[in-house]
Amino acid sequence: MNRAADVTDAARPGTELGPPPAPIRDRDRYLDLWRAVALVRVVTYHVFGWVWLTVLFPAMGLMFALAGSLMANSLDRSGSRAVGRRLRRLLPPLWAFGAVTVPLMLLTGWGPAPGASLGWGELAWWVLPARTPPVGSQSWAWAFNSVLWYIVTYLWLVLLSPALLALYRRWPWPTIAAAAALPVAFVCNVVTIGGYFNEQALNISSYLACWLLGFAHHDGLLRRIPARRYAIGVAVLAVAGATWVLVAALRTGTFDLNRIPGGNTLWSMAFVATVLRVRPRLEWLERVRPLNRAVELLNARAVTVYLWHLPMGMIAALLLPPLTFPNWIGGIVIRLAGVWLLTIVAVAIFGWVEDIAARRTAALVPPPLGRRSAAPAATPRPAAARPPGNRWHRLMVTTVAALAVGLVTTAFNVSLTPTLSRDRQPQHEVTHYLSDLLLVLDGAAEPVPAQRDADVLPGTVTVDGEIYPRAVVTAAPSRLRVDPPAGCDQFHAVIKVGDGGGGADADEVTFSVRADERTVFDSGARTRASEAEQIDVDIAAARTVDLVTTGPARSSAIWADARFDCSP
Structure with a gap:
């Protein structure tokens, strides 16, 4: 026709x-x-x-x-x-x-200032959303801005x-x-x-x-x-x-x-x-x-x-x-x-x-x-x-x-069969350690150094008697943002509430991992007495990953052996 x-x-x-x-x-x-x-x-x-x-x-x-x-x-x-x-x-x-x-975020404990260059000024995006408006550091806060x-x-x-x-x-x-x-x-x-x-x-x-x-x-x-x-x-x-x-x-x-x-x-x-x-x-x-x-x-x-x-x-x-x-x-x-x-x-x-x-x-x-x-x-x-x-x-x-x-x-x-691609070619997987990447802590675009133990090399921590040569330690509450290299689909770390920082033994700290503003891991409340936990999180090729800790001021949070597994 x-x-x-x-x-x-x-x-x-x-x-x-x-x-x-x-x-x-x-x-x-x-x-x-x-x-x-x-x-x-x-x-x-x-x-x-x-x-x-x-x-x-x-x-x-x-x-x-x-x-x-x-x-x-x-x-x-x-x-x-x-x-x-x-x-x-x-x-x-x-x-x-x-x-x-x-107001809901502020009344329930917003936590640190929004992790971007304007700090609390980021709240202006709730009036004219030229950027995604920020939310607090609560583990459930992502539900209020992930669709914005x-x-x-x-x-x-x-x-x-x-x-x-x-x-x-x-x-x-x-x-x-x-x-x-x-x-x-x-x-x-x-x-x-x-x-x-x-x-x-x-x-x-x-x-x-x-x-x-x-x-x-x-x-x-x-x-x-x-x-x-x-x-x-x-x-x-x-x-x-x-x-x-x-x-x-x-x-x-x-x-x-x-x-x-x-x-x-x-x-x-x-x-x-x-x-x-x-x-x-x-x-x-x-x-x-x-x-x-x-x-x-x-x-x-x-x-x-x-x-x-x-x-x-x-x-x-x-x-x-x-x-x-x-x-x-x-x-x-x-x-x-x-x-x-x-x-x-x-x-x-x-x-x-x-x-x-x-x-x-x-x-x-x-x-x-x-x-x-x-x-x-x-x-x-x-x-x-x-x-x-x-x-x-x-x-x-x-x-x-x-x-x-x-x-x-x-x-x-x-x-x-979620591990099919990794099982086929495990030899091609590339590991990127968190401590080697550019991190953003509460809006400061600079590398965040790991805690130094007195009896080991700089950048290492001892967790439950085991020495980890690469670690990142933050003072809770905190949000640590990183842009993973291309092809990364897994995040691994050993999490532990640290002894430093002056916090009390009973202080409760929560660890969470967010992939592109969506919470993909939440540890629940942990204290210094809690044993270290190995976490393996699927981040599904996320563009940004936030490592968030909530808890009383002066508590410390350890992300030991933190690394991304990536396909080249």
């Missing part, structure tokens, strides 16, 4: 695009449905930690693409004022979340959108191609940022291409590509992304798409491009009223659900362990139901803030919406422009689905 006539000048590189005519203000039910499903997937992933969900359904890339489409629509309607309106919708729910989080990277990345992309939209409309395909290549350049060290905003730059680079695909969806550019060319292009993206994810996962031992830059972008783009091209009829949704209402509520309270679901999940995990589940399916259902029930409570308490931010009348439960358009809001298509049964579209969907199932199947096999 010849579709060459569908390609207009607007689709050719180097030809300036303009905004589509006569935008319609009705919401797009198809996009709302996908946004609701993506939010459910995010909550499920955080409840169970199923990394295979990230490759089966790359929800974050889709959420950024949907947001990009809405942002382009807003810019066409309101110009640069749309930036302020988007920030007005985003920030008040975050402020309400911070108004609970920050999305809010930060969204903020930056909104601020950049006027310039990005102008650039995209001048050179559409070169701009999208450059955005897709950017994370690859970061991974290959062709482009490096470093410095204070390095993490934010990496996150923006990972999802910029999906944001621009949202622009292309809004402008109708994706629809104007002939079906055969579109399907082949998506298939190439999908194969490239799936191959990158597979190779990286087998090398590092994790299929978590969030930890595979480059592959994350390519695979997410293939998924997003498929979703934005294929549009089934959705009249059935209005007939299934409970489901239709759930989609409306999730969209009306999306930011509140996203912010509060992880703290509520932590509370649910504390409440549910005493219960006995009849089987594993019952356990999944009960845990998921518990998290959603607690999240609904949080939404009932704080969700009205989204109404105020949107300049709607505050309501405990948002009222039902009227009949909405099932076609794209800004670019209604003729019925004959893209037949739903086009064989190229079916082939595209089948290809992406088959690759996703293949990745999930491989992820299950790898998770059942």
Whole structure:
């Protein structure tokens, strides 16, 4: 079938695009449905930690693409004022979340100042989150900011959108191609940022291409590509992304798409491009009223659900362990139901803030919406422009689905044999000792020396009668941050409460290890009388690792023989 006539000048590189005519203000039910499903997937992933969900359904890339489409629509309607309106919708729910989080952290013993260059000034990011807002050193504090990277990345992309939209409309395909290549350049060290905003730059680079695909969806550019060319292009993206994810996962031992830059972008783009091209009829949704209402509520309270679901999940995990589940399916259902029930409570308490931010009348439960358009809001298509049964579209969907199932199947096999890659080639493993790396202690970017014993060589400690030639000793409470070398997936250490520092024998010190702000080990309370403990922690190729100790001032904490095992 010849579709060459569908390609207009607007689709050719180097030809300036303009905004589509006569935008319609009705919401797009198809996009709302996908946004609701993506939010459910995010909550499920955080409840169970199923990394295979990230490759089966790359929800974050889709959420950024949907947001990009809405942002382009807003810019066409309101110009640069749309930036302020988007920030007005985003920030008040975050402020309400911070108004609970920050006092809670301070009242329960925040610990040392945030480990970044601004110290306590880092709290300013709770007002304007250009960086991830900090939390305290409590072992549970990670649940209150580990998802905020999305809010930060969204903020930056909104601020950049006027310039990005102008650039995209001048050179559409070169701009999208450059955005897709950017994370690859970061991974290959062709482009490096470093410095204070390095993490934010990496996150923006990972999802910029999906944001621009949202622009292309809004402008109708994706629809104007002939079906055969579109399907082949998506298939190439999908194969490239799936191959990158597979190779990286087998090398590092994790299929978590969030930890595979480059592959994350390519695979997410293939998924997003498929979703934005294929549009089934959705009249059935209005007939299934409970489901239709759930989609409306999730969209009306999306930011509140996203912010509060992880703290509520932590509370649910504390409440549910005493219960006995009849089987594993019952356990999944009960845990998921518990998290959603607690999240609904949080939404009932704080969700009205989204109404105020949107300049709607505050309501405990948002009222039902009227009949909405099932076609794209800004670019209604003729019925004959893209037949739903086009064989190229079916082939595209089948290809992406088959690759996703293949990745999930491989992820299950790898998770059942977690030591496979290490058992195959143990001779190639490289060890990096903590004492040899650049450490950051409470914001001071300098190497932290190990404690010196009087009768042994400098940099060694004696723990329970055994001499360790490499150790790092800190005064609790403390947070020690290190960026592990590439390919590191295991952290080992011998932990012990030290005799130095002037603390009392009964003082309780807790050791914890955080990988990319997520707690992966917690020792519980230990005293000087506690025996030394060997810990072996899976850090899953984390970008940053924090060694956190909590306890009374003047207590000392020993990380003896601390080292990372890495693949070259």
